[in-house]
Amino acid sequence: MSTTNRPAIVAEGLVKKYGSTTALDGVDLTVPTGTVLGVLGPNGAGKTTAVRILGTLLTPDGGHAEVGGYDVVREAGRVREIIGLTGQYASVDEDMSGRRNLVMIGRLIGLSRQQARSRADELLERFELTGAGDRVAKTYSGGMRRRLDLAASLVGNPSILYLDEPTTGLDPHARNGVWDTVRNLVLDGTTVLLTTQYLEEADALADSIMVFDQGKVVASGRPAELKAQAGKQSLDVRPAEPGHLERVAAIVAESVGTRPTVDVVNALVSVPVSDGTSMPVVVRRLDEAGIAVTELSLRLPSLDEVFLALTGHVAEQESTAVLEGAGR
Amino acid sequence: MSTAALSPTGPAAQHAVRRNHPFAWVQQSLTLAWRNIVRIRQNPEALADVTFQPIIFLVLFLFVFGGAVSGGGGWRDYLPYLLPGVLVQSVVFSTLGTGVALNDDFAKGVFDRFRSLPIARVSPLIGAVLGDAIRYLTSIVILMVTGFALGFRFENGVGYGLLALLLVLAFALSLCWVWVWLGLKLKTAQGVQGVAFLVMFPLTFGSPIFVQASTLPGFLQTWSKINPISYLVDAMRGLMIGGDLQKPLLVTLAWMAGLIAVFAPLAIRAYRRRT
CATH class of the missing domain: 3.30.70.100 (Alpha-Beta Plaits)
Structure with a gap:
């Protein structure tokens, strides 16, 4: 795991309000390049809101954040070129085959027809979906679907990847598959921000962990430190x-x-x-x-x-x- | 799962393609329109509202009400009057499917995927609208084929006839921005459908689509004079079977421009803001 000087993600004082509810209440976080940050917390803690802001899908009401050195609000377009997003949202099209979903994304980000096809084939093979590639995505099992979501977020070779509860609802076998993929991506130098409800998952994958509660960071540290606490x-x-x-x-x-x-x-x-x-x-x-x-x-x-x-x-x-x- | 190095199409190569292409949004929109066509091929039953439904309406009104409406002339006399009307009604109704489909895309998170990609913000909306043009076109072709089979002829010449079909298609592409906007604004697809029917019924039935406006009661006559659909239907009849053309055509074109000028920016704004 290489750590260069500039952090991949820096956020300071992020605030997001929905009406009278405060989803994020001044969150600071830093993810060094090439490392994995696990964001741990129950439903409604603000994990997804934070990921959506860092993924340029939401504008914060306060604070600012930089991803890969680009401001998530002012330079959102640049940020989108280097990130990949997988989660409960940012889904694939269920009415299209896995392969067509991947080809479509390749075409959208400017690959030629030929490039998009070979990229799709490559990702299908990597995620063990080659056999199911031509089936409509809604026929996929939970684990296959999650792998396709992950593949879809990797079409553009992102250097920074957000995974929002990537294994929620998966059986242990499928969960291990996702874990292996994440580990391999990190070996390739990808920076990962992962949200989860499971300490076990954060422990298995993350270099450092932040615990969110009601929109605030209530604890952070290396997994061993948190577990000791x-x-x-x-x-x-x-x-x-x-x-x-x-x-x-x-x-x-x-x-x-x-x-x-x-x-x-x-x-x-x-x-x-x-x-x-x-x-x-x-x-x-x-x-x-x-x-x-x-x-x-x-x-x-x-x-x-x-x-x-x-x-x-x-x-x-x-x-x-x-x-x-x-x-x- | 292998850790094999990723393809030669690394980020640098892709960025070069994206940045040097000022019209990238055109290709992106076409790709997303292609998505709609793929989806139609995957679920052909989704075309029911633009295939069977228009035929049912045409046949129902022609044979059930034809005798009564045409004043003894029978359905053959009613067909030239009715077909332009049913074309308008069917195409206008199929535009609301655009809003429902967009709302569904949002609910399922497909649009969040698009929004996280480095693509132009307008592409997904233009793509959705272009893709739906296929549905509108299907509806037009189906009705014309049925109409010709029943004995309809372009009495004003084929050129004007085709112009009429182009007009109703263009009107649909202008009107659908209203549903795109509502599809993004409202929370559920059912909500979109509810509002749509509330608006669609007075628009289509309070117009000379099925009967001469002069046979409507007073308040409906007043409404039908304001209703843009009335002008569209009149313009269609003018082009397809002859009759007064200039005023209805100009009013229709003005409405189309107005609908796009107001609702396309609203839709794009709603798309940017939707969270």
Whole structure:
């Protein structure tokens, strides 16, 4: 990963308001050339708004941003020449074949018919879509569709790529495929700004992470630093009898030395831990107390827990519900 | 997935092509018009509103109302009067599809893809309008073929007849900017359709499309004198079967210029601002 002097993306004090809601409330960010920034946050945190501004689709109400040295408002045309955009928006045409979508984009950005065709073939092959290239895009599976979206954003060989929740809704296999692609692009020198709801994803791909909450940056740093703040892993204990929740919580607190969160609805006790060493202690104490458990596991902290650890409050109500559904 | 180096068409090469081409927007618009044609080939059933629908209208009015309207002359007497009217009605109605399709493109994020590309801002709109000209043309051809089969002739000469078809096509291309604008302004495709029908029915039925304006009740006669569609229909009849031509033609051309002058800039502005 090469890092040159000039950052690929610099934003200062970005503000965007929709009526009385403030989607972005003074966001600063810097992405060094050739690195990956992971923007982590729940729905409605302002991640997409930030990407849309940096992608010239939205004009900020305050602050300014430069991408590749060009101002995103005054030199939007120049910015569009060097960026690629993939997300919930910026979609391909579902009623056209994958190949035609790619050829169309090639033609639009000024490739000759011949160049556009060979570029499309090359991208289809690279994203393992050659066989499906002539099928209409709406027949694609979720993973194929995401790969086509990604291919579409790469037709112009962008040096800076925005990926807005590239794996949301994908199965683990398809998700790994997208991850591999991103890693390869970065090896080729592409700068990537990636938004995600999953700490695991940011951890797997990003050189540095920013956590957004309600339009503000609430934490930033290297993945290891954030995870250290949040607790590297989470120890979950689910008693067989919901009535034992309190006692389990007390045992866990005593064994780990941190007060656990008690989720009454799911009858689950969770606590952030730095490693698995406290697990045997918990098991022994539970056994001594004669408490049966249905679940005892170590896992990466969910975004909720990272949030709680970093911000001291849970992510916005509405989004927590979604995240809990997605995370477990 | 391989990490193979990307093609020789690197960014530098592409930029050279883009920047040295002041008329790049023409090629971009044509590419996007091509997209509409590809989509039609992919979903031919989407052409129903410009194929079966006009034929149904023509046949319905001709045989169901023909006898009553023509005052005993039968449908053969009504056909020369009706065909120019149904042409106008069908083509004018098919323009609202342009707005609905644009709205759909926005909802699905296709336009955000275009907006993130280094292309002229007007290209996607001009491309959409040009692509839809194919639909308008289909409607015109289908109706003329049906009309000729039923015995219609250009009584004023083929030259003027073709001019009439060109006029209705040009009018559609001017009017569709209203729907482009509304398609960008309104949130849902259903909303566009709702507004469109609210506007279209008084425009088409409050005009001499189906019956002589003199048979309409007073308030509709007044409306029909303001209605641009009335002038278009009169001009079409003047060109296709003969009759008063100059005034309706001039008023129609003035309306076309006015529609473009007002709604094309509004549409482009809405396109830039839409978030």
